[in-house]
Amino acid sequence: MLGECLENVRKKHLLIHSITNYVTANDVANCILASGAKVIMADAEEEVEEITALSAGLCLNLGTLQKSKISSMKLAGLKAKSLQHPVLLDPVGVGGSLLRTNTALDIMHEIHPDVIRGNISEIKALFLGRENVSGVDVNQMDCVCEESLSACVLFIKRCASAYGGIIVASGAIDLVSDGDVCYVIHNGKKEMGCVTGTGCQLSGLMTAFVASNMNHMLESVAAAVCTMGIAGEIGYQHLAPFEGNATYRNRIIDAIYHMDKTILEGKAKYEIR
Amino acid sequence: MLGECLENVRKKHLLIHSITNYVTANDVANCILASGAKVIMADAEEEVEEITALSAGLCLNLGTLQKSKISSMKLAGLKAKSLQHPVLLDPVGVGGSLLRTNTALDIMHEIHPDVIRGNISEIKALFLGRENVSGVDVNQMDCVCEESLSACVLFIKRCASAYGGIIVASGAIDLVSDGDVCYVIHNGKKEMGCVTGTGCQLSGLMTAFVASNMNHMLESVAAAVCTMGIAGEIGYQHLAPFEGNATYRNRIIDAIYHMDKTILEGKAKYEIR
Amino acid sequence: MLGECLENVRKKHLLIHSITNYVTANDVANCILASGAKVIMADAEEEVEEITALSAGLCLNLGTLQKSKISSMKLAGLKAKSLQHPVLLDPVGVGGSLLRTNTALDIMHEIHPDVIRGNISEIKALFLGRENVSGVDVNQMDCVCEESLSACVLFIKRCASAYGGIIVASGAIDLVSDGDVCYVIHNGKKEMGCVTGTGCQLSGLMTAFVASNMNHMLESVAAAVCTMGIAGEIGYQHLAPFEGNATYRNRIIDAIYHMDKTILEGKAKYEIR
Numbered sequence: 055m056l057g058e059c060l061e062n063v064r065k066k067h068l069l070i071h072s073i074t075n076y077v078t079a080n081d082v083a084n085c086i087l088a089s090g091a092k093v094i095m096a097d098a099e100e101e102v103e104e105i106t107a108l109s110a111g112l113c114l115n116l117g118t119l120q121k122s123k124i125s126s127m128k129l130a131g132l133k134a135k136s137l138q139h140p141v142l143l144d145p146v147g148v149g150g151s152l153l154r155t156n157t158a159l160d161i162m163h164e165i166h167p168d169v170i171r172g173n174i175s176e177i178k179a180l181f182l183g184r185e186n187v188s189g190v191d192v193n194q195m196d197c198v199c200e201e202s203l204s205a206c207v208l209f210i211k212r213c214a215s216a217y218g219g220i221i222v223a224s225g226a227i228d229l230v231s232d233g234d235v236c237y238v239i240h241n242g243k244k245e246m247g248c249v250t251g252t253g254c255q256l257s258g259l260m261t262a263f264v265a266s267n268m269n270h271m272l273e274s275v276a277a278a279v280c281t282m283g284i285a286g287e288i289g290y291q292h293l294a295p296f297e298g299n300a301t302y303r304n305r306i307i308d309a310i311y312h313m314d315k316t317i318l319e320g321k322a323k324y325e326i327r
Numbered sequence: 328m329l330g331e332c333l334e335n336v337r338k339k340h341l342l343i344h345s346i347t348n349y350v351t352a353n354d355v356a357n358c359i360l361a362s363g364a365k366v367i368m369a370d371a372e373e374e375v376e377e378i379t380a381l382s383a384g385l386c387l388n389l390g391t392l393q394k395s396k397i398s399s400m401k402l403a404g405l406k407a408k409s410l411q412h413p414v415l416l417d418p419v420g421v422g423g424s425l426l427r428t429n430t431a432l433d434i435m436h437e438i439h440p441d442v443i444r445g446n447i448s449e450i451k452a453l454f455l456g457r458e459n460v461s462g463v464d465v466n467q468m469d470c471v472c473e474e475s476l477s478a479c480v481l482f483i484k485r486c487a488s489a490y491g492g493i494i495v496a497s498g499a500i501d502l503v504s505d506g507d508v509c510y511v512i513h514n515g516k517k518e519m520g521c522v523t524g525t526g527c528q529l530s531g532l533m534t535a536f537v538a539s540n541m542n543h544m545l546e547s548v549a550a551a552v553c554t555m556g557i558a559g560e561i562g563y564q565h566l567a568p569f570e571g572n573a574t575y576r577n578r579i580i581d582a583i584y585h586m587d588k589t590i591l592e593g594k595a596k597y598e599i600r
Numbered sequence: 601m602l603g604e605c606l607e608n609v610r611k612k613h614l615l616i617h618s619i620t621n622y623v624t625a626n627d628v629a630n631c632i633l634a635s636g637a638k639v640i641m642a643d644a645e646e647e648v649e650e651i652t653a654l655s656a657g658l659c660l661n662l663g664t665l666q667k668s669k670i671s672s673m674k675l676a677g678l679k680a681k682s683l684q685h686p687v688l689l690d691p692v693g694v695g696g697s698l699l700r701t702n703t704a705l706d707i708m709h710e711i712h713p714d715v716i717r718g719n720i721s722e723i724k725a726l727f728l729g730r731e732n733v734s735g736v737d738v739n740q741m742d743c744v745c746e747e748s749l750s751a752c753v754l755f756i757k758r759c760a761s762a763y764g765g766i767i768v769a770s771g772a773i774d775l776v777s778d779g780d781v782c783y784v785i786h787n788g789k790k791e792m793g794c795v796t797g798t799g800c801q802l803s804g805l806m807t808a809f810v811a812s813n814m815n816h817m818l819e820s821v822a823a824a825v826c827t828m829g830i831a832g833e834i835g836y837q838h839l840a841p842f843e844g845n846a847t848y849r850n851r852i853i854d855a856i857y858h859m860d861k862t863i864l865e866g867k868a869k870y871e872i873r
Contacts, residue, residue, distance in 0.1 A: 076349035076622035077641050083523035084573050095350050098393050101424035120644050151647035250629035292569050298857025300630050300850035304573035311571025349622035356796035357846050368623050371666050374697035565842050577846035584844025
């Protein structure tokens with residue numbers, strides 16, 4: 055199933071509309087191109103609805119947020135929803151400022167993105183305090199690791215259930231849940247954290263996967279997470295001793311470019327809880 | 328002649344003012360530096376005229392267009408024209424939104440850039456419907472390939488003639504025309520399409536070539552196209568089997584960095600129709 | 601001492617707030633991550649004070665300046681100062697437009713950054729004409745090289761003394777002064793000038809060094825300059841003959857990633873005047 059999700063991305067060659075930050079935009083674009091999908095980045099209020107209408111999926115990323123971008127995100131989001139395009143929210147830095155927190159919560163309320171992907175702190179910033187989600191000990195959940203895994207799985211399931219959509223918490227272990235089940239994914243390398251924008255790239259890639267697999271959203275989200283994590287593993291193997299995070303950045307995207315069904319299914323390490 | 332154009336870029340070391348999108352700005356800058364020219368990116372209304380006055384050529388790129396950038400582009404464009412600096416327009420995504428289409432047409436009308444460079448769809452979006460340009464079967468012109476070549480050459484010649492400037496349509500085959508003749512250029516690799524911003528880079532590079540060869544504009548535009556295409560061929564040869572589009576991005580710019588008259592003239596594949 | 605400064609960056613793992621240009625933002629982020637510090641880029645007026653409060657140092661870079669960013673820089677700068685966070689100003693392109701010159705001078709006046717880093721032309725644009733700084737022959741100071749070294753050292757010392765902060769003039773030879781002494785640093789390669797944003801990267805890196813070594817600001821600034829220069833030397837050695845400025849960009853950051861006390865202290869070439 056995971057491999058089929060990737061093959062659909064390559065076969066359908068869909069256009070993804072990305073409203074994103076200027077720090078990692080280039081890598082996000084190359085990451086989406088590496089998957090076989092196409093990408094357009096456009097964030098002017100005057101054109102986002104037209105651009106979204108040409109596209110098959112929308113990725114909203116809150117990095118380097120600006121007030122003018124917020125209305126663009128909402129306009130594009132409403133248009134995408136009206137066309138049954140999948141929408142993904144990457145709440146970069148949410149919890150770090152009121153602007154980001156309020157924008158993320160507004161988008162969740164007004165657009166209801168199909169998928170929300172962040173690290174565990176960002177997901178906590180969005181959901182803690184909400185009813186139906188509390189009742190787990192959040193203090194042990196600073197990161198998703200073996201010690202905190204059970205608590206985190208429960209928390210992410212409850213978030214997804216309360217929200218009514220797919221929630222992804224990225225970290226040393228990645229969690230993907232629709233409220234019923236939770237993929238616990240063990241791919242990836244900790245050194246990916248030294249490359250700026252691997253999270254943004256994953257969100258872009260995930261939007262391409264979801265748009266290309268609308269009947270299997272949850273599986274396609276898990277497939278995108280596995281693809282990124284495996285690319286991190288393969289890319290790391292190809293690093294020479296003197297190569298560091300800048301070359302690693304390229305190697306990860308290169309590995310996505312060469313990913314196929316066999317590699318993906320052979321190397322994916324996950325369980326469903 | 329092509330080689331001489333490149334040598335002039337390296338010798339004159341001119342400053343190019345680029346008003347461009349945030350997705351590919353870094354690669355455009357490194358591409359221009361690789362050619363031996365210098366680059367400054369500045370898009371604030373308050374300063375673009377001063378920056379253009381310090382420069383020798385202006386490149387206007389419509390990617391990630393914002394309303395505030397439009398007036399900056401016009402101010403810079405008028406200043407550049409008043410100083411006899413060459414101006415190039417890259418109408419990224421024109422046809423995809425009214426904002427981009429209207430902006431491109433306004434700039435053509437108010438600034439009259441010396442060179443317009445886009446893919447065949449973008450050129451069609453700008454020129455179809457105009458008198459003197461119609462009369463060719465545009466349905467077969469989705470891409471510039473062997474089957475559609477005669478029709479495309481005729482179309483681009485008519486566009487250039489009607490416009491009164493140089494028109495470049497990039498694709499599997501690249502076309503460069505001033506209305507009288509048309510360079511048909513066969514360099515490049517289809518894999519360049521998997522690297523975001525190769526078109527933007529070509530536009531930046533082309534501005535450096537034109538500014539450095541003001542008495543041979545048409546030849547310098549063709550030389551820039553050949554340089555980029557050959558760099559794509561050389562860069563591709565240097566890719567290891569595990570390297571993909573992210574490393575390819577670097578290899579193309581690296582090959583421009585090492586391009587010289589001998590390589591350029593030895594590998595250029597073009598005919599003049 | 602230089603090596604200890606680097607070790608503090610790696611050990612303290614501080615968050616740096618960078619308000620910067622969109623051309624080189626990605627490389628600046630990866631450069632800061634390579635040093636062991638963390639980075640957040642945020643420039644919206646509504647959130648910069650909160651983001652700065654979460655951070656340990658602030659880097660203000662005037663590239664692709666926009667009016668809306670100026671108030672953000674001032675708000676963040678005042679907040680950083682009120683929290684005793686170090687602030688660095690990189691006056692990119694100052695002298696090239698009134699907007700940049702006035703903004704740099706305003707920031708110097710209103711925020712008084714602890715460190716100002718630019719090339720010699722930028723430093724001249726900021727300080728010439730000021731009392732206590734004149735009296736040196738500036739015509740021979742187009743670049744910092746052996747011929748102009750004595751004049752440049754005197755000039756930078758006087759700038760730093762008149763300003764009451766640390767001034768860094770980057771070039772073939774780098775100068776770092778607090779008004780009393782001047783580090784004259786001979787690391788680096790001239791080919792770094794063909795990579796866009798090495799100056800911006802150095803400013804980001806330097807902010808991480810200063811924030812991690814608040815009791816040894818001058819030494820930490822010199823350590824950052826040596827780190828960048830040595831990384832340029834090591835990265836250059838690893839280039840294959842066909843690799844150019846794009847790969848070099850990655851190799852420099854890679855070398856920072858692998859830099860340690862032994863390499864830094866073994867390869868640093870400087871004298872104190």
